Amino acid sequence: MNKEAKKQEILEAFQFRSATKEFDPSKKISDDDFEFILETGRMSPSSFGFEPWRFVVIQNKELREQLKPVSWGAQGQLPTASHFVVMLSRSAEDMIYSSDYIEHIKKDVHQLPSEAYEAISKFYKTFQESDFKLLENERYMNDWAAKQVYIALGNMMTAAAQIGIDSCPIEGFDQEKVHDILEKAGVLEGGNFQVAVMAAFGYRVRDPRPKSRQDMKDIVKWVK
Numbered sequence: 001m002n003k004e005a006k007k008q009e010i011l012e013a014f015q016f017r018s019a020t021k022e023f024d025p026s027k028k029i030s031d032d033d034f035e036f037i038l039e040t041g042r043m044s045p046s047s048f049g050f051e052p053w054r055f056v057v058i059q060n061k062e063l064r065e066q067l068k069p070v071s072w073g074a075q076g077q078l079p080t081a082s083h084f085v086v087m088l089s090r091s092a093e094d095m096i097y098s099s100d101y102i103e104h105i106k107k108d109v110h111q112l113p114s115e116a117y118e119a120i121s122k123f124y125k126t127f128q129e130s131d132f133k134l135l136e137n138e139r140y141m142n143d144w145a146a147k148q149v150y151i152a153l154g155n156m157m158t159a160a161a162q163i164g165i166d167s168c169p170i171e172g173f174d175q176e177k178v179h180d181i182l183e184k185a186g187v188l189e190g191g192n193f194q195v196a197v198m199a200a201f202g203y204r205v206r207d208p209r210p211k212s213r214q215d216m217k218d219i220v221k222w223v224k
Contacts, residue, residue: 010162015211017161019168022076023202029082029165037201040159044152048124050105052090052145053152053196056187057083066181073172077200081168084200085156086182088193089149092141097125101192146196153199160201170198 001009029037034057041055058064064078067086071078078084094101102124106112112120128134134141157167178195182188 013158013161016164017157017167018204018208018211020077020166020200020202020204020208021168022205023080023082023166023200024205025080025202027082027203029201029203033163033165034083034201036163037156037160037165041152041156044155046148046151047144048120048127049110050095050102051109051148052095053149054088054090054189054193055152056086056088056182058086059083063181063185067173067178070177070181071170071173071198073170074198074200077168077170080202080205081200082202085198086178086187086195087149087153087197087199088188089142089145089196091192091194092138092145094192095141095145096135097121097128142194146194149196153197156199166202166204168200170200173198 038055038057041053046052058067064084068075068078074084090101093099096102106117106120128141132140132144134144153169157169160167173195175195179188182195183191188194
């Protein structure tokens, strides 16, 4: 496929994608297709490559029912989605420059040679202390970690659209109550994660309204 055809295919996927409020419960995403969607999340970029996320795929009907009363933005999706994902971000404690988790990523995952290890450690400490001042408030660190999760979310929804699968990002929920439910279910791993966002995947039951967006000239500013 040439470049122009590929560009058109990608734009058609963006046109196809819509925030689906209700899915066809009789249609299920194949294991292979959903593994592909998860892989695009896993391969997504994150700041310093520290991957501050966990994707919890909730297929348990009882747990979905527990989430429904405290997730006003997922009333149609929780009962009907083929796959429902609660996307978690790492805690501030895990993401601080001196944490065991960050050491694990640098040494075991990235396997950095000593010179690169020292350089990245220095840059990351400065980034947190001075550049973004993330250490001044725990909320700053939590919000920064959650931003990384949204990169993965966007990639997963786009990848799904490219193979004809619908999705919906969901922020309409009581974060504290959802956290409590998931903590009792044992999926937050003892406080190492917080709830960032939810996402539902499946197949639409009806066509969405035509997509509307602002004109390019209203959202882009060139500085030459």
